Structure formats: structure tokens, C-alpha cells
Amino acid sequence: MIIDIERIPKEGLHIDRDFELESSELIEEEAVLLEPLHAEIDLHKEGDELFIKGKIHTVVSFICSRCLSPFEYLVDSEFDLVYLPEELFEIKEELTDDDLDLFFYVENQINLREIVLEQLNLTFPMKPLCSPDCQGICPICGQVINEGNCRCIRKSTDPRLEKLKTFIKR
Numbered sequence: 001m002i003i004d005i006e007r008i009p010k011e012g013l014h015i016d017r018d019f020e021l022e023s024s025e026l027i028e029e030e031a032v033l034l035e036p037l038h039a040e041i042d043l044h045k046e047g048d049e050l051f052i053k054g055k056i057h058t059v060v061s062f063i064c065s066r067c068l069s070p071f072e073y074l075v076d077s078e079f080d081l082v083y084l085p086e087e088l089f090e091i092k093e094e095l096t097d098d099d100l101d102l103f104f105y106v107e108n109q110i111n112l113r114e115i116v117l118e119q120l121n122l123t124f125p126m127k128p129l130c131s132p133d134c135q136g137i138c139p140i141c142g143q144v145i146n147e148g149n150c151r152c153i154r155k156s157t158d159p160r161l162e163k164l165k166t167f168i169k170r
């Protein structure tokens with residue numbers, strides 16, 4: 001969805017729609033989009049500056065990095081971006097004075113689909129976990145420990161301790 005910046009009216013533009021994205025476009029390889037991405041976006045211009053405020057919502061299925069079970073991850077995220085014409089790229093250093101994200105548009109256009117896709121990818125955790133205290137998989141029999149204990153004798157089921165151990169080994 002390409003937006004022609006020159007055509008954004010003075011009072012701004014409000015967009016409320018679904019974006020059909022492909023799961024293959026997600027940075028997390030095993031992630032699957034379970035719903036279209038819903039976005040509410042407000043665009044407004046002040047001179048050359050373009051302000052984009054948005055909210056995105058969708059549901060993604062991830063594979064837990066500890067127990068390898070799929071789980072649903074709810075995305076409800078907001079973003080606040082400022083775009084400047086690419087001609088101003090060279091004075092970027094001088095312009096960056098606060099924690100607003102600064103981007104540049106080319107030929108008076110932006111692609112909203114790309115922007116929401118990027119913002120969606122930014123919400124993903126580095127290591128997806130079905131729950132913060134997921135117990136993972138029994139290293140002996142492979143059973144998912146969250147679903148019930150197996151009979152194996154494990155020295156430690158505390159994932160924090162396990163982590164520490166691998167750390168010490170290095």
C-alpha cells in the first residue's frame with residue numbers, strides 16, 4: 001500500500017485496515033500468522049516531516065525455544081515514527097535529538113505495508129517462550145515437562161541453573 005505523501009491532506013490521514021502478510025515474510029522462521037495484521041495508522045505532515053503513529057494487532061504462532069511446542073503470541077503494539085525526505089539524510093546526526101525513530105522517504109512515497117511488516121517483526125522476542133517458566137524438554141526421554149513429569153531422574157529442572165552450567169562450561 002503506497003502512500004503518496006504530497007496527497008496527504010492538511011488534516012492528516014487515518015487508515016484503519018487489515019494487511020495480508022505472508023508468514024514467510026516474518027523474521028522468525030517458524031512463526032505463522034494466525035490472523036491478518038490489523039493496523040490503525042495516523043499520518044500527518046508538518047512541512048517536509050511526516051509523522052506516522054500506529055497500532056498493530058495480530059496473533060502469531062511461535063515454536064517455544066525450550067519445549068518446542070507451538071504457542072500463540074498476541075501482538076498489540078504501538079509505534080511512533082518520523083520520516084524526512086531522503087535529501088535530508090546527510091544532516092541526520094544533527095536532527096536526532098530525542099528518542100523518536102527517524103526514517104527517510106524516497107520520491108515522496110512510503111509503503112505502509114513494509115512499515116507495518118517491519119514494526120511487526122520488531123515486536124518479536126529473541127527467544128520465543130510459551131511461558132517465562134517453561135520447563136523445556138526432559139533431556140533423557142524427550143517428554144515436554146510442562147505436560148507432566150516423566151520418571152527420569154534429572155539432576156536439576158531449574159532452567160536458570162541449567163543456563164548457568166552451560167555458561168560455566170564455556
Ligand SMILES: [Zn+2]
Nearest residue numbers: 064067130134
Ligand atoms: Zn515452552
Ligand SMILES: [Zn+2]
Nearest residue numbers: 138141150152
Ligand atoms: Zn524423562
